[in-house]
Amino acid sequence: MKIAILPGDGIGPEIVTQAVKVLNALDEQFELETAPVGGAGYEASGHPLPEATLALAKAADAVLFGAVGDWKYDTLDRPLRPEQAILGLRKNLGLFANLRPAILYPELAGASTLKPEVVSGLDILIIRELTGDIYFGQPRGVRECPDGPFKGQREGFDTMRYAEGEIRRIAHVAFQAAQKRDKRLTSVDKANVLETFQFWKDIVTDVHKEYPDVALDHMYVDNAAMQLVRAPKKFDVIVTGNMFGDILSDAAAMLTGSIGMLPSASLDANNKGLYEPSHGSAPDIAGKGIANPLATILSAAMMLRFSLGKTEQADRIENAVKAVLAQGLRTADIYEEGTTKVGTEQMGDAVVKALAK
Ligand SMILES: NC(=O)C1=CN([C@@H]2O[C@H](COP(=O)(O)OP(=O)(O)OC[C@H]3O[C@@H](n4cnc5c(N)ncnc54)[C@H](O)[C@@H]3O)[C@@H](O)[C@H]2O)C=CC1
Numbered sequence: 437m438k439i440a441i442l443p444g445d446g447i448g449p450e451i452v453t454q455a456v457k458v459l460n461a462l463d464e465q466f467e468l469e470t471a472p473v474g475g476a477g478y479e480a481s482g483h484p485l486p487e488a489t490l491a492l493a494k495a496a497d498a499v500l501f502g503a504v505g506d507w508k509y510d511t512l513d514r515p516l517r518p519e520q521a522i523l524g525l526r527k528n529l530g531l532f533a534n535l536r537p538a539i540l541y542p543e544l545a546g547a548s549t550l551k552p553e554v555v556s557g558l559d560i561l562i563i564r565e566l567t568g569d570i571y572f573g574q575p576r577g578v579r580e581c582p583d584g585p586f587k588g589q590r591e592g593f594d595t596m597r598y599a600e601g602e603i604r605r606i607a608h609v610a611f612q613a614a615q616k617r618d619k620r621l622t623s624v625d626k627a628n629v630l631e632t633f634q635f636w637k638d639i640v641t642d643v644h645k646e647y648p649d650v651a652l653d654h655m656y657v658d659n660a661a662m663q664l665v666r667a668p669k670k671f672d673v674i675v676t677g678n679m680f681g682d683i684l685s686d687a688a689a690m691l692t693g694s695i696g697m698l699p700s701a702s703l704d705a706n707n708k709g710l711y712e713p714s715h716g717s718a719p720d721i722a723g724k725g726i727a728n729p730l731a732t733i734l735s736a737a738m739m740l741r742f743s744l745g746k747t748e749q750a751d752r753i754e755n756a757v758k759a760v761l762a763q764g765l766r767t768a769d770i771y772e773e774g775t776t777k778v779g780t781e782q783m784g785d786a787v788v789k790a791l792a793k
């Protein structure tokens with residue numbers, strides 16, 4: 437089985453190194469091939485998603501991705517910016533379904549900024565549509581404002597859009613995921629204001645007819661943001677569009693103690709996937725050896741489960757993560773008094789050691 441390893445920028449290489457260490461400790465015959473992406477791709481070949489990197493990602497059975505981006509590239513033309521690499525991979529590989537499980541490990545109840553009673557026992561799944569919405573809609577750009585009080589000035593614009601088939605396929609993924617859990621699905625929209633999301637709501641409601649065993653409710657995104665911090669355990673599965681899912685999943689990350697704990701799977705129609713932590717390249721802490729590698733290690737576990745058919749190995753990794761947390765080991769982002777602060781590498785080593793038990 438071939439796995440494309442795309443570390444990227446910032447903390448990407450540091451955290452991916454730990455996940456690779458864990459994969460190598462499983463005694464499986466994985467063929468791992470590394471390629472540059474993001475700012476690293478731009479430096480190596482003048483493009484954030486070099487052709488050879490895309491070809492490797494397409495040919496591999498699964499992709500393990502770190503993160504891309506650095507402030508120093510923010511003035512480049514948009515097609516050359518590092519973020520275009522992850523957007524391009526998602527689009528080119530047809531990775532329309534992004535699964536972001538927000539689970540609070542009991543040991544981290546005190547690490548969340550929310551009261552322990554609000555978050556303890558949390559286990560929710562955010563399903564974010566990943567290849568549509570305003571992130572990909574055309575046209576977009578900066579033009580001369582055609583009318584109104586600002587006529588003649590420059591204006592920035594983007595296009596929010598969803599085709600019926602795009603909504604239907606993510607709705608099916610969400611209903612089927614809910615069927616395997618507590619059979620409750622919340623579709624998050626902004627139907628009170630946006631045509632795109634009234635359409636979204638209507639299509640999700642229609643798909644629901646095929647899943648009578650799942651309880652569906654609809655919630656506006658502003659309320660959903662509030663409910664996520666007020667009473668997050670009331671959710672089971674959340675399905676939403678690309679932009680709302682991006683924002684809500686970062687908010688949900690803090691329910692788990694840190695964004696460094698939130699893994700993700702981005703899947704195509706055949707469960708081929710790209711696996712990455714939900715966070716970015718964290719340039720503010722890059723190179724310091726303090727980033728939390730657990731979201732990336734847990735993403736590798738999702739890869740084994742969803743794309744490589746290695747459920748037992750996925751369980752081993754997840755149990756090893758639980759074990760290191762139970763041992764009291766914490767990176768800085770989840771550190772509390774009475775626990776032991778460790779760096780990125782020590783955390784990776786501890787997970788490898790815990791695998792052996
Ligand atoms: N999929 C991707 O490659 C993504 C890339 N980005 C890019 O990353 C760069 C930084 O973006 P930000 O908005 O700062 O988001 P970010 O997620 O990189 O960082 C936000 C905050 O969380 C902290 N953080 C993130 N991951 C952490 C970890 N594993 N351990 C400990 N702390 C962690 C950072 O230090 C920072 O304070 C930008 O260039 C952005 O475009 C952002 C999100 C996703």
Ligand SMILES: CC(C)CC(=O)C(=O)O
Pocket residue numbers: 519522523682714715
């Ligand atoms: C480049 C961004 C769309 C990445 C991001 O924020 C995410 O996928 O969560």
Ligand SMILES: [Mg+2]
Pocket residue numbers: 682683686714
């Ligand atoms: Mg994001």
